[in-house]
Amino acid sequence: MEVKTSLLDNMIGVGDMVLLEPLSEDSFLENLRNRFDHNEIYTYIGSVVISMNPYRSLPIYTPDKVEEYRNRNFYELSPHIYALADEAYRSLRDQDKDQCILITGESGAGKTEASKLVMSYVAAVCGKGQEVNKVKEQLLQSNPVLEAFGNAKTVRNDNSSRFGKYMDIEFDFKGDPLGGVISNYLLEKSRVVKQPRGERNFHVFYQLLSGASDDTLKKLKLNRDLSKYNYLSLDSAAVNGLDDAANFRTVRNAMQIVGFMEDEVQSVLELVAAVLKLGNIEFKPESRCNGTDESRIKDKNDLKEMCELLGIEQSVLERAFSYRTVEAKLEKVSTTLNVAQAYYARDALAKNLYSRLFSWLVTRINESIKAQTKSRHKVMGVLDIYGFEIFEDGDNSFEQFIINYCNEKLQQIFIELTLREEQEEYVREGIEWTNIEYFNNAIICDLIENHQNGILAMLDEECLRPGTVTDETFLDKLNTICAEHQHFESRLSKNSKFLTDHSLPHNCFRIQHYAGKVLYRVEGFVDKNNDLLYRDLSQAMYKATHSLIKQLFPEGNPGKVNLKRPPTAGFQFKASVGTLMRNLQTKNPNYIRCIKPNDKKASHIFTESLVRHQARYLGLMENVRVRRAGYAFRQAYEPCLERYKMLCKRTWPHWRGPAREGVEVLMADLQVPADEFSYGRSKIFIRNPRTLFFLEERRRQCLQDLATLIQKIYRGWKCRSQFLLLKKSQIVVAAWYRRYAQQKKYQKIKSATTVVQSYTRGWQARKLLRELKYQKRCEEAVTTIAAFWHGTQARRELRRLKEEARRKHAVAVIWAYWQGLKVRREYRKFFRANAGKKIYEFTIQRIMQKYFLGLKSTMPSMSPIEKNWPARPYIFLDGVHTALRRIFHLWRCKKYRSQFTEEKKAVYEEKLEASEIFKDKKALYPSSVSQPFKGDYLEISKNPKYQKLNSAVDEKVLLADVVNKINRANGKGTARIFLLTKKSFVLADQKTGQVKASVPLPDLTSVSVSTQSDGFFALRLKEGSASAIKGDFLLSSEHLIEIITKIHRIGATAADREQLNIDISDEFLVQFKQDKVCVKFIEGAPKNGNSVSCKRKNNRLLEVSVPTSP
């Protein structure tokens, strides 16, 4: 639901001064102050908006605010400039009424800001689209350009408009902007050459010098240093909060958006630079011989640079600064210019150059923003003109006069239009109108602009009059003509009233403007009105090759010399103001009256005297009074009914009939006195604010009741909804719970059933089992009984049979015994001689049979080393048992042997032989038992290294091993290959395989070894044999047992030899060549590991130390 607020809601003070009660100047100001203190800078007087300058940015211009005010009635929301802009725009769009927005107020009151706010609001709410947006953007961007060239810092305002601006924005029938036209009014051009103290020149100069790139400045022949230029005041060159460099970029950007070509921008900047250069041209006096004073340019550098910039011939300009040519109809007269005249000419040129440049800019912008279609446009004009201006020290000049005249005219039109509008509304609505007194400033306007004796007319007259014309003669004229005028004051006027007024100097006159008295100094009035530019200068300018400058000085065209005096500045201004006024009168006016709260440009300061002064001269009180003279408040019937319908039961909540009747019913019901209001055609007019406040108060109370009612209903609804929701939730919860509970219960029942079922089934099964078991038992019992029965039967039968058999047997036995008895009795005599032997033999036979059969099953294993043998059963079998054991053992040994191959047999034979030789004789023997006798340890036949050796031995090699041949001299061993064949043994060199000794075995008589675990052995040779020349061999080998066994075996098998002696003792003699050496073996503690060491003790003794075996 859209909540409609009203101007009357949440008001700080009163939003519309018309409703002020009681109405007095004090309460008026108090209301303004109250609202200003609460940041409410806008207040209405009916449809007029009063705007207080907040001097700080307020968050009230956001896009949200734009949306809030869009398409809302003027009084619907709290006062805002947007409400006025919206009202104007909607009247324009919907009612086809051309609008003008008149923004007035003194300098610094916020007119320019207000105009920009209005434009931006209109731009935001009007149609959208690529083309439309471009137009909007161009219209908005024209502001920064014009502000740069036309605004300046003054003591009152850091961004004071020094020209008047009226902008017509044109819309199509849909309300989309098409374009615009800007009119400018009298630029304060004197500022170009001179600025009052504390003020500065137009922004553009500072912006250019601080914002342009070095390159641009170089092209423009400019220096960034401001102090280099005479035309720039330095005391306030830097303005707080103004960033000239950034603004320069903004302006360039804006020019681009508006549609300036790059070369146009360049031309404009060149002209600005030229003005600065112009200011630097200085003159010095020079006296000529004819007595006249001439002037010379001091330093021509600036002149040269300026001429280069503008493409003017230097000599032409130089001449124009030195001479003045006056052309009459037939003749031309040239006079020289003295220094003062030269300076005057220079400044005139600068002012003209700049003001024409400014006008050209406006024309150029107009060209860009002009509407493209020729169809009828709706127009909204925004007037932002320089504000009323008074210099306190009486330094007001022609410019202030013109500005104030313009403001005077605006006040005039305000008075006329407000009153007329008010009056017209009453007529339109059919309400009776009572006249109201107010100050009409028409008389002041007349003083200034009257054709015959107005100040401007007289100034023109003076300017055109032949003869000496000075500012003083002009003042004299005023003194005579205007002396009687009640708003004109002068010391020298005929009116003696001011003769003693010292605040009024002789060279001044004073005008009582609507906004206060202003003292004007006449000095410069004539000159400024004449606005004279020597023709030589304009012609020099025309000669320039710079296209723009040529355009700006068309009167310099020698071909079109116009001898008529150009219209004066005053005249021109009056004419343009006249046109403006006529233009404004055709449009529906909307007023924004700007008020400056203080002189310090500070926020939050409300200087009452200043505001009171402005309120007075702006005629705001009169405005309120006029507005209230008839009726203080009016409102269309529909919104009125909408707002107050709750006050009457018949109109609440809906009134079905016409709104007017509804309002009538409402008023009657509320018993509002009839003289307090009137019914117009579309509006109700309320005479007294009291009545309105009464209605408001009732409405407030009623709203409270309604709010309570709404609250009550809402709470009821909320509780009901809450309850229903709870109920619904409860049902859901209950359903879920029941389901859960039932599920649980079901599961319980199910498991119980299963248990019962299982028990029943178990019980049934068990019952069945029992029955089956019983049945089975019965069957078994039957069988058993039957078996028993049969058994009993059988046994009985058996018993019977046994009995029978026994009886039979008994009979037989008895018969046998009887027989036997009979036989024995008969044969007793024969038995005693033979029976004993037979029984003995029979018994022995039986025992032997049993013994052998028993032996068969208790035979031990076939292993030859098996020691077990069954025990002997009877002593008498002892011999047999031992013999059998031996036979069995031999038999199984034979069996065991029979599985050996020949080689294995030989090996075992050798082992057996070794055992016979060494067992229990030599300690080394046991360790050799487990080692197989390999014979050829060197693999002599396969190893190619021993091929030669192999071939040297003809017999088959039975043993090949490496032995150590012990040296008699030191007991150390030398490795030798020992080969044994059937016939001989050979010792050969281990490395080369060269045979060192080959001894036939028959030459070997004995072998000596020790009893210990060493490998030493001596091979003793037959004395006198060929081999024995070198003596015996003392060798040592790891395979001693094998070597000696093999040698012994060969000896044993050889038929041609004696048995080889094997001498086993720890001391034996060995024959070395001639000497016999005793080799002695001693047991020693293990040294150097476990090795056997041999040492020569003396010539006859070699001692071998054998470590004791562990």
Ligand SMILES: Nc1ncnc2c1ncn2[C@@H]1O[C@H](COP(=O)(O)OP(=O)(O)OP(=O)(O)O)[C@@H](O)[C@H]1O
């Ligand atoms: N609505 C506003 N919000 C914030 N600041 C404002 C507002 N109106 C004005 N100002 C401030 O006041 C200064 C002066 O305002 P502005 O230039 O509009 O005055 P003016 O009436 O146009 O004066 P002049 O007649 O000298 O041109 C602005 O530069 C701005 O700082």
Ligand SMILES: [Mg+2]
């Ligand atoms: Mg301004």
